[in-house]
Amino acid sequence: MPTSRLKVASLFCGCGGSDLGMMGGFTFLNQEYSRLIFDIVYAIDFDKYAVETYNQNFEHKAVCADIVGVDFSSIPDVDVMIGGFPCQSFSTVNPTKDTNDDRANLYKQIVRFLETKKPKYFICENVKGLMTLKQGTIISKIVKEFSDVGYNVCYKLMKAVEFGVPQKRERVIIVGIRKDIEVDFLYPNSILTEGNFVPLNRVIDSLEIPEQKYYFSERAVQGMKNAKNNMKRGLWQDLDAPCLTITSHLAKTSMNSRDPILLVNPKTELYRRFTPREAARIQSFPDDFILNKSEPKSYKQIGNAVPPVFMWHIAKALQDIIKKTK
Numbered sequence: 001m002p003t004s005r006l007k008v009a010s011l012f013c014g015c016g017g018s019d020l021g022m023m024g025g026f027t028f029l030n031q032e033y034s035r036l037i038f039d040i041v042y043a044i045d046f047d048k049y050a051v052e053t054y055n056q057n058f059e060h061k062a063v064c065a066d067i068v069g070v071d072f073s074s075i076p077d078v079d080v081m082i083g084g085f086p087c088q089s090f091s092t093v094n095p096t097k098d099t100n101d102d103r104a105n106l107y108k109q110i111v112r113f114l115e116t117k118k119p120k121y122f123i124c125e126n127v128k129g130l131m132t133l134k135q136g137t138i139i140s141k142i143v144k145e146f147s148d149v150g151y152n153v154c155y156k157l158m159k160a161v162e163f164g165v166p167q168k169r170e171r172v173i174i175v176g177i178r179k180d181i182e183v184d185f186l187y188p189n190s191i192l193t194e195g196n197f198v199p200l201n202r203v204i205d206s207l208e209i210p211e212q213k214y215y216f217s218e219r220a221v222q223g224m225k226n227a228k229n230n231m232k233r234g235l236w237q238d239l240d241a242p243c244l245t246i247t248s249h250l251a252k253t254s255m256n257s258r259d260p261i262l263l264v265n266p267k268t269e270l271y272r273r274f275t276p277r278e279a280a281r282i283q284s285f286p287d288d289f290i291l292n293k294s295e296p297k298s299y300k301q302i303g304n305a306v307p308p309v310f311m312w313h314i315a316k317a318l319q320d321i322i323k324k325t326k
């Protein structure tokens with residue numbers, strides 16, 4: 001018997017990387033990612049530019065609002081909830097790591113959603129740093145709160161590169177299954193191993209591009225060369241390997257930052273940043289995904305996103321266990 005379609009709510013949807021992966025029905029690097037059984041019936045983000053991009057790319061529309069003020073009893077019932085709760089305050093690159101700030105506490109909105117809507121399944125994505133923050137006490141607390149509202153919860157650090165994304169991005173994937181549903185989630189097995197990862201050159205058509213605005217000035221190159229040796233700077237990428245993780249601040253990439261860049265010509269010491277379209281490809285967005293017309297907004301949305309191909313494999317694993325329980 002065919003499995004019926006499942007309704008999904010997407011909290012903190014951003015421009016929709018996770019949502020595209022959840023739905024499927026797209027192509028990346030000539031590979032088709034089939035349409036899955038999930039339909040998004042509710043999506044919310046309070047960044048109007050992210051919602052603008054989202055709504056250009058999907059038939060269903062996202063709501064632009066602060067989740068804190070949303071009465072969840074007034075939104076449609078769903079089978080699945082997905083939500084990459086904001087992670088800036090958890091991030092390993094954020095030295096302040098104030099775990100009491102509002103952004104860190106936004107996982108409480110997920111708890112509130114689970115309590116009110118009681119979806120059968122949920123998937124949350126977060127940065128690697130969440131695993132080790134305060135010696136792991138934060139993730140334990142979050143998992144306990146999800147469990148206390150009725151879910152069996154598991155979590156795992158996963159590598160996007162093992163699923164065909166040309167990037168060394170590692171993220172914690174938390175999955176919850178309502179306690180009355182007797183099934184365990186099985187994380188997808190990696191499809192690629194070291195040695196056959198997708199290299200950066202698959203998504204960079206040409207090192208040299210006509211737009212001058214993407215190149216670093218001679219002064220910037222000199223500044224990088226004068227930097228102390230022990231500083232991580234001028235992180236130009238090996239085109240034959242996957243790219244370093246791209247972040248939401250790519251618009252402000254400098255040669256003296258920890259962001260990946262490209263070495264265009266070693267002889268003339270020509271370096272450049274990625275274009276927004278290249279960043280989107282590094283994140284496994286298909287080329288027909290419409291980017292925000294503002295480049296800084298676009299970099300931010302793309303850097304914040306869950307790579308659609310990565311999410312597709314997680315969603316497919318959920319679909320597989322749901323089909324088994326029928």
Ligand SMILES: C[S@@+](CC[C@H](N)C(=O)[O-])C[C@H]1O[C@@H](n2cnc3c(N)ncnc32)[C@H](O)[C@@H]1O
Binds near residue numbers: 046050086106306
């Ligand atoms: C990590 S990003 C999500 C990326 C998204 N899952 C994707 O794959 O494209 C987190 C999002 O949370 C949103 N956000 C942060 N605080 C919020 C709030 N109080 N209400 C609604 N959205 C919020 C941000 O605007 C940001 O787009």
